[in-house]
Amino acid sequence: MANLSPTVPASAQFVLPKRPNPILHFVRAQPMGAVSFIIIIIMMFAGLFPQFVAPYNPLDIDFASILAAPSWDHWFGTDAYGRDIFSRIIYGSRTALVIGFASSALGSSIGAVLGIASAYFGGRIDNWIQRFMDILLAFPIIVLALVVVAALRKTVIYGVDVNLIIAIAIPIVPRVARVVRAAALSVNVMPYIDAARAAGYSDARIIFRHMAPNVTAPFLIMFTAFIAQAILLEASLSFLGLGVTEPIAAWGLMLSGNAADFYREAPWMVIFPGVAISLAVFAFNLFGDSLRDYLDPRFKT
């Protein structure tokens, strides 16, 4: 009769399977995501230390070289005031990133709190929150942002237009709330939540310690995707003259005003800032997509 008792030779060494380096694993699984992440890192560096990257001061007016074509001196040419377009794009990345991150963080966080609260409390609270979100969802993103802009005007603190950030954050709230609520609903029926309730933990503790960590994946995915949306929205609002205002370097602003007067003479004034917007939005979109595929294969589309 075979010996069925599990015996292990005393000399055997247990080698724990090596946990794959999460970064390396991500790069291997999502090469496109890795590429987009590199673009984001480069943008962040440019935004954090523009003075090391940009060859000129973005505000320096040089009447000797107005509307200069791209050359070794001015890689992307100059605008109607002789300002170096490459330098303005580098400084513009700071504006785009600050507003993109801040408004997406604000909007996604409020959305996540509302979504979790909606799922956790259910019943009447859920109903009220959802009806309110329905109202906000009845607006196209930019229309809602413009209404907030019209309502709040400008409030600049430390050179950042706070109301612009709020205006961009508000349309994000209902969209994140809906997704996070769906995820939180499936967490809410888990036995460990029942256990926590039975143990008599407070609502706040259950929400923050037990539910929030389990909806991090959809939250992070939405947060990244909405950075892209926020950058796009900031560019659109600035283009309309209702966002960032002169003389701050911002991509949308560079396309507005007199850029249109020089379609023929200086097409570079139009081309390069738009490439910058598209590249930034592209990178965050792609990174968000890869993150989604990586973190939660169920969301794959």
Add this chain to the structure above:
Amino acid sequence: MLMYTLKRLLFTIPTLIGVAVLVFFMLRIVPGDIVEVKLRGDGGNVTQEVVEQERKRLGLDRPLIVQFGDYMWGLARGDLGISMWTERPVIEEIMIRLELSLEVAILATIFATMISIPLGTAAALFRNTWIDYVVRIVTIGGLSIPSFWFGMIIIVSLLTFFNWLPPITFTPIYVDPVANLSQLIWPALAVGYRYCAVTARMIRSSLLEVLAEDYIRTARAKGVYEKLVVSRHALRNALLPAITVMGLEFAFLIGGLVVTEQVFNLNGIGQLFVQSVSRNDFMLIQGMVIMIAAFYVLINLAVDLLYAVFDPRIRYGN
């Protein structure tokens, strides 16, 4: 089905009332109104007395709650009020511009449908080949490139390569279709690119899902031509989710138009909205927002109902 439609229509009313209430009070959180912009906007030196008089004339001196009651009473009768800037009825201001914007939206839809179906289908059928990759890059581009910049690039290209600019004045299509189209086809392309990208992505993913189903295997196994499998069996079902996306995107086209109309200097709904925001014309903003929201909610409803028409498995109201 009829009962269901009526029920859904009834449910849209609280949402729209909510929109009206929200917009009305949001616009009035911060003090200051159109009178300031109108009279002092260009640095004009106007005495406080004149400002007060103008305020009185526009009815802005009344208590907020009275103004609100007045506004809601007007809404109940289908009256959106009077623009504070031009002092013409809001509905009239919208109607004279609706034709242009609607035409651009419809052109964009036609363009998006014509391109996105073959694009999405090709990407799904040739999954993970270069065709798929090209389509994916093109569609992600559509999600990333701002439509207003795409519009500017179209103008620059027309100027550089053909030394030609689209006409600036609007000619209705029934007067001169050529002049009309040569003006409006470009903004339609600009906003249609995103539309097309979103739809193509949806078609690709839903077609992939459908192609993995059992009945497709059955169809192939019994020897149906691959062409027929795709067009009759698969595409028919795969297009259902695409209809939702197309409906939602159509309702959201107004968002794209807000900025793109500015680029092409089109006097449409989008430009009117931007103008009303920069002039603080609250009445016009409210009116437009309610119209846009109503439009969006109705499109949503229409999409849900269309679903039942196209998919016999779905029956509402039972």
